Structures are given as C-alpha cells and as structure tokens.
Amino acid sequence: MDIVVCIKRVPAFGAQVPLTDDGLAVDTRHLGFTIGPHEECAVEEAVRLAAAHGGRVTVLTVGPEEAGEQLRYALAMGAHQGVLVDTGTTDLDPEATATAVLAGLADEPAPDLLLFGDASADAGHGQVGVRVALACGLPIVGGVTGIEAESGAVPENGAVAENGAVTENGATLRATRDTPGGTEVFGLSVPAAVAVKEGLNLPRYPTLPGRLKAKKAALRTVTCGPEPGGLRTLGLRRPADDRAGAIPLGRGADAAPAVVDVLAELGKV
Amino acid sequence: MTEIPERADIVVVGAGIVGNSVCHHLAELGWRNIVLIEKGPLPDPGGSTGHASNFIFPVDHSREITALTTDSMRQYEKLGTLISCGGVEVAREPARVEELKRRMASARAWGVDAELIDPGRVAELVPFVDPDILLAGFWTPSVAVVDPLRAGALMREQAIADGALTVAASTTVTGIRTDGGRVQRVCTDAGDVETSLVVVACGVWSPRIARLAGGQIPLTPAVHQMMDVGPIPEFEASGTAIAYPIVRDMDALMYERQSGADLEIGSYAHRPILHEPDEIPSLAAAALSPTQLPFTSEDFDPQLEQALELFGSILDRPDAGVRHAINGLLSLTPDGAPVLGPSPEVDGLWSAAAVWIKEGPGVGRMMAEWLTHGDCEFDMHGADIARFYPHQRTREHVRARANEGFNKTYGIVHPREQWESARGRKLSPFHARERAAGAVFFEVGGWERPHWYESNRDLLEEFGDRIHDRPHEWDARWWSPIVEAEHLALRERAAMIDLTAFAQFDVRGPGALDYLQRMTMAQLDRPVGRICYTPVLTPGGGFRSDLTVVRLAEDRFRVITGGADGARDRFWFESHLPADGSASLVDVTSAVCTLGLWGPRARDILAATTEDDVSGEAIPFGTARWIAVDGIPVLALRVSYVGDLGWELHAPFEQGQALWDAIAEAGRPHGIAPAGIGVYGTTGRLEKGYRLMGAELDAEYDPVEAGLALPKVKAADFIGKDAYLAAREGDPAATLCTLTVDDHLGAEGIPRYPQGGEPIVTPAGERIVDRKGRGSAVTSAGPAPSVGRHLLMAYLPPEFAVEGTSLQVEYMAERYPVTVARAGRTPLFDPDDTRMKA
C-alpha cells in the first residue's frame, strides 16, 4: 500500500505563545519546530502499514526550505521519501495550502492512502485534508483514532482483496473514531483519504541509524506560489493570563483539610 | 510568592547548585538574615542545574579545579546525593594516549586514584563499547553521578532550619540600586530588599544581573548538545539510574552514560553556538525550559556516527530511539575558568558564576569563607573575577575566546598553548622592532610579548651543544631552543628584554607609606631611591602577590607587578586605600614602557647612551635613579629577575621606540641580542631560583615555605602578619626546592623534558604528601642553560627537602630520576649574586 502523509512544520511552544510586536504572527526566534502530534501519529501509522503490508511511504510538506527538517524527521521514523513543496512560508490559508499539496502530489504516483493530521497544530483550520481529498475525488474520514487494514487484503489499484476478508461495500480499511456516544467504524475502499488524531498510536522515536539515513536522503522539491485563498489573519491576541500562580495549601499533613475543601469545591468528593 | 524581608545581611540571587551552596555555607559560618531570590519555581527553577548530565570526573590538570571538585564530591556524598559509578576516558588516537598519560600525572599530583588501562579492560568495565577502535583508557573509579537539585534543596532546608535563610522563589530580581559605587538594595517584582552585599549566582544570566548594578561578569551562554537514546533493555534490567561506568570518548569530544533506561550522549564537538544573556526565553515562553533550547540536529549529526561506532551494540537497534534532545545552555568564560569573588567594579557585588555541577558545593564553601574572612582555603587566583583586565570583560572579548575555547573542552591543550583570537590588543612601543626581528609573540593580560626571536637562530650555532634540542614534539611545542641561545647570549654579553607588560601603580600622599606598609610584608620605610621586592600576603598568610616597590619620594612610591596579575593586584590595592584619602593610587601602566638590559656588558652599553654616571657607586644594586638615555628620561632600576648586571629601564611610553633604538645601537658593538620572555620567565629565573606568582607562589603556601621569609619582621602591621608570625614560629610543612633531572632518556629512546605540573614521587614511586595534605608537584620546569641542567621546582616535606635527596618525577607515565639540588632560596647559578651586584 503506497501512502502519502501530509505534515506541517509548526513551532514547538512552551506554556506561553510568544507573539511578534505587530501581533500578526507567532514570534519563533527562540522556538524550535516540530510536526504536530496528529501528524506524528499519521507518519507512525503509515510506517506501520507499509511495514505490515508492503508499499512506500512518502511524506509531503508545504512550507519554507527549512521544513526539510520535518521531512527528515519523518524519514528517520521510517518514511521512504520526502517531497517539499517550497512556498517560502507555512503561513498560507487552507485553500492555498491545499493547492500547494496538490502541486506536490501531481508528479507522484497516485497513492492508495492519503493521510493527514486532523488539524494543524498551529492554525488548526482542519480544512486541508478535506479540500485535497475533494480535489482528488477521494472519500475522506476525519477524526480517526484507529486504522486497520484487512491483512493480506491490500489491493492492487483498488481491487478487492483475494482472501475475501471484505467489510461492507468491499472496503479494505477500517477506520474508527471515538464519539461521546461510542465508537464509529468506517469501512473504506482505497484509494481513500484519512485525517487522524493523536491517540491513534504511540509514535516511535527515530533511531540513530534512522537519523543518519534521513540526513543523507535526497528530498524532491517542488516550487509553488499558490494564489491566496479567502482567509486572512487580521491579528493575534494572547488570552488574558488568568492562570493564578501555584497557591500553597499548607505544609505536610496540615494541608489535608484545605485539599479536601478544594476537592469538594470541584465536585470531586 | 514569598514575602521578602525589608533588609538582609546578604542577598544571593539564583537557586541553582551554586546559589544554594553559597547560602548553605554562609549559614554554616554563622551568617543570619540571608535572602535567596530565585525567579523560577523550586526545586527546579529552569536553570542549567535542572538538565545537566550530573556526572563528575575529578581529575583536571588544574589543581584548583581538582580541589574544588573533590571537595564537592565529599559534600554531595555527605548529603546522600552521590552515586559512584566510575568513569573511563578513552583514546582513539595516539595523541590522546599521550594526553591520558598526562592526565595520569595530574591524578597522581592531586591525589586522585586512577589507572591507565587497555581497550580490553575498557570493554570489561563497559561491555557495550567496541574496544577495536580504542587504543587506551584512563580509568577513574571515583567518578560519580550526583543529584544537584536534591543537594540544593537539602542545603536550603538546613539553612532554613538554622533560622538563617529566607527563600523567595518565583521572584525576579529586576534591579540592583547602588549609591557611590556601593550596593544599596535589590529590587524584585515582589518588593525591595535593603542590603550591602549581593552574590550573583545566576549561571548564564549572570552578566545581565551584574549589569543591573553596573558591573560586568565576563561569561557567555553557550550551547552544549545532549540527547537521550533508549530504551536500552540492558539498562532497564539494571534497575538503577546508573550501573555502568561513564565513558568520555575524548577524541570524538563526546560522552556517553547510562541514565536510567537511556544512553545519554553529550557533545562538545559541534560548532560553538553562543547566546545572549538578555535573549534567554522566560520559563513560560520556553518549550522545555529557559536553558534547554530547541535541538539543532544538523549540529549533532556528525556525532551520531561516532556514537554508533563506539556504542553500536546498543544504539544500532530499531527500538532505541532519540527520546530527548536539547541544546543545553552553560557558561563559557574567556579562559574557561569560573568567575568568582568581589567585583572590582561595584562595591558589595560578588560573582559566583561559570561553575559546573562538579564544582558547585566546593565553590559555595570557598565563596562563604571568602565573604566571611576575606580569603579561603583553596587558592582561587585562577578563578578570581578580578583577574580580567577591562578589555577582557567586554562582550567582544568574551565571545571571541568562548568561540575559540568551546572545542577545547575535551581538547588536548598544551600548557603553553596560545590563543588565536583577540590578539594584538596591547602592543608595546617596541613592537615594530620586535616584529622586524622575527619575534614569536605570547600573550599575557592582552599584551603581546616576544617569547623568542627567530632572528637569533644563528646563535644556535654559536652556542652549539650547550643547547638542548627537544626531540619529542610535545616537549618542543610552543618552545624553541633559541630561548636557550638567547639566555647564553645574555650571560656572555647582554640582552634586551621587553617588560612593558608590567602593571605599574603610582601611590602618593601623606599616608602612602603607612598604606603600603600595611599592604606588604617587607620594610618599605627605606630611603628614597630604594627598591624593595616584597610578598603581598592574604589575610591567611599565603601569597596574594609578589612585587617590587620603588620609593620615588618621601610620599611617593611606584608599585611594579607582573602583567599576568596586574588586574587582580590593582583591585587589591585600590580596595584597601585609606578611607581618609591620605593616599591615592594611579595606574600608570599605559604611560610607562620597560626595557630590561642585562648581561656582563650591560653597564658599558648603558654608559654609551647616557652622560649620567651608571657605575655601581652611583646606582648600587637595589636602587633606582632617573637618568637620561639619549635624551629620554628613564627611571633605571638596578634589579634583575635573570640574575645579571643590568637595569629595568622605565621610560615614557611614547619614547619607547627611541629607547629601544638607542640601546640596540649602543649594544651592537657588544653583541647585544634581543631576548624573549622565555629567558626572563623561565631559563634565567629558574637557574636563579626566583619564584613566580601563580606557579610557586599562591595562597596555599606561605613565605616561610617559599623561602621568602625575611630576616626581620617589620614593626608595622600588615595584612597576613599574624599568620606570617605563626609560620615563622613553626616548622614549615614543606619547603620549596630546586631539583635537577638526572636522566632524561624515556622509553622511546629519546630524551624527555617535564613541563610543569608533574608529581614528584619517592624512589619507590610513592606519592609525596606534606602534613597539610598537599601533594608535591612541579611548580615550574625549564632548562638552566648556564648550569647545563633541566630544573624543576617543587615543594617537598622536610624529610625530602634535603639537598642531595634522590627522588623521581613522573612524566607521561614514566619516571625520571631527580635530585634535590637546592632546598630553599639559594640559586644554582651564581649563588652569591656576584654577577648581579657587579
């Protein structure tokens, strides 16, 4: 099963999100970059699926040249190749991002599975996967926290598996997601798109040999300057800091009654 | 937030390992009303102490650092926060094997158990390393891992229990108010504290906090990369934090150690990455913590391969992933040493910065003693904040040297190695002439001083086999046989030596004599024109300095001291000036240049340049006279550190070149040669038995031991007098001796020459320790060309400090026979000083 995973370079924050003086962007001078937790799970899932069922994992990112760092991280986790759609920035609206993703996909063989994170860790619009899937004519399920491929059922060009282990409407993937009322199960036939959520799996840490291989890997770069879409950032504001500092309730056993009061107040006892 | 008191006897800023240790030891010494202010939450406020690898290798080439480290280990142990695991430094390259042998010498000299081992034994100790890529190991069983956060918490708790300490956590120091250059109050976001003493123990933030008071702490935050790789099942199975010895992969500039289930890998191999103290993110803005910055993987990439080479057996596994990786921040200083003690810029501002976990508790103890008594048990001159000249405190200088120094952290650094950056900062007026003569410059205190002159190479032929070639590259590094040739030219004819790097102070006023009497050990109440060489003592009676004082007038003196210690000496003298203003001190270093002229022909040469009488009657030994040399007003001091007839000629700086030319011209018919500091500081000095501050002389030895006690004790009171009197009463625990090396032939079949720092051992190979616990080690080493021997100086306990005693010196893991040639001050060359006094 050939899989493309779309990932985004995002700043790694601490407790507070620092903003630039003009309030238009996150101040990333002292921040490192990472890929969001949803996407990390997507990469992990892709690597596992490919290991179990064969196929290649391609990671694709839209951003500046530096986003190659995130592609290499995914390669170190076990992805096979990387595509960088160089737009010079990650600060694109979802429409433009989707256009750029499609530009990156254009020269790739059509994958069996297109994986996204449910929403990016910074902007969080949750639109790119849907837009890309729509443009590709693929079905998409979002919010997924479980994926199972029918073992041995990986189809060639979307054909139904030979062993007949087929779910309703001939699907070869089971995607599940949690809702307050229970678990929803989707059957999907490939090719398909899935947007996954953190909790899907426990992503691995890259190994040293993995990192070394990733360091040497060549990335395919596509340059793209998409037309801006309809969303604009007017400004960012930090919420009022209403987190009170830690309030000591007392020392040792003397603190116990105060702790009980707090728990009672919270309705926990 | 804690209520902070309105007033404190002392405020310590920063609750890392250093600040906590300082508070603890202050309380132990009886201080009360100590306030510790920390901007972060406790117990881990987000400084460097929270994310260190926390291991301690006790052996260092520096005695001071080794002493601080072993003292710290004792303290961690006492607090129950130390786990001994052993450690091995491994060599991949032949040059490193030599360096490990040198470390062996330092281990012996400073009394740490260690052993050179072969790769097979390394693999026995640490079963995961590949011994095939190793050549040798340096095994130190006492290497340990500590818990500095817990140690710090216990130290705070004890001080709080003693009623001595108030801790204000999550409280940021925002200002330090001064008045007339004195600390008055510390301002925080939770209110102000009135105090006259502030200790800055703020790690990488220290420069910023010092600046709040108008002072400078010369250090820069710098990255040290570290990662944790795991899980390693063998480590998990051990069930402890650390079950295997720590490995320092010295040639890769890396270390590897078990940390629970992970292998922790640290690197000093990446490019220097310096940060600004003002730009360190706050706790809230940092992803991990202010001192754990985002990992820049490209900087670590080359190290991955080296780690895999050595630890492939556990790292090259699909389950062993990089679980944690940081660009950790630590402090780098221009010379790599800590920055401790009272700021020379702001009264009441103290620095306790650029200290590692391994030295923290020891530094805390020394700082508390220093604050309490004015000095401390260990000699701290190499860590004293006052050692920096003003230009060395600038951001530019700090960054230049930190950039250059970072990769030396695990490097092989020759004891004479010179810096490449920030050179050419201070040039004497003779500089152009020196360059023309092919001077090879060494730096001291920013000054460029010729160490020898390539133009003197032809002297090698003249002096032929009296000069010793050093066939081993290490012995010959940063050295030239030309030094010996210049030495012999001086002894046979005459030489001129640039001494402009001297620091010079003019002290004047009606109280000048009384003030200087109080500062020095020798009797300075002598006639005008007399020159006095005198020790300057610490309150505890050790050496603070040694220097020359010239009485220029009844109420006017010139103090002349070495360039290496000029900044420290100036601070010491300035900070003791009488409060009533009866004496003043002016630093005239930049106004005066000094040319040494010595040798049997020196008088003929000087006479040819002046109409003044330069005979022994007109300028007897030990006196100073103003003369005119070719029309240049010169203060001629009839003294000599090389033990020959001649003068220090002190002239106005801008007339220096004319002075040089006049002496060179007059000296030509006499065969004068320029000579470098190699002669002045090593060869000439050693054969005359002269002691050097920082080598033989330091705060841990007294004048009696150094052979510098004077026949009479002056009536006037002076700093260190009580201790000096006591030392004169008792038998010295050690005596400074001069030793000859009797046989230089090493195992490789070529002669070897000890360089200094090596242990002196008994004929049976046992370490020699005096009754105060101080080991005997070479303080200075060098050739004595006029005597034809290689000399060593070392303090020896009385039973060995007997002329004719046979001992051994341990150099590069081999032993060479030595003989005590002199016990005490009498020189080997010209013992009656007839040449100098001619």
Ligand SMILES: Cc1cc2nc3c(=O)[nH]c(=O)nc-3n(C[C@H](O)[C@H](O)[C@H](O)COP(=O)(O)OP(=O)(O)OC[C@H]3O[C@@H](n4cnc5c(N)ncnc54)[C@H](O)[C@@H]3O)c2cc1C
């Ligand atoms: C990755 C890494 C590994 C290391 N491993 C080792 C090792 O194995 N062995 C070893 O010996 N050393 C090691 N070190 C070095 C060691 O971490 C430091 O040298 C040591 O922790 C410094 O301690 P400190 O108390 O001086 O500074 P810190 O621990 O940084 O404490 C300074 C404190 O000052 C506080 N502060 C700053 N500004 C203010 C303000 N305005 N008001 C109030 N408080 C303020 C800070 O919050 C901080 O808590 C390592 C360093 C790094 C980066």
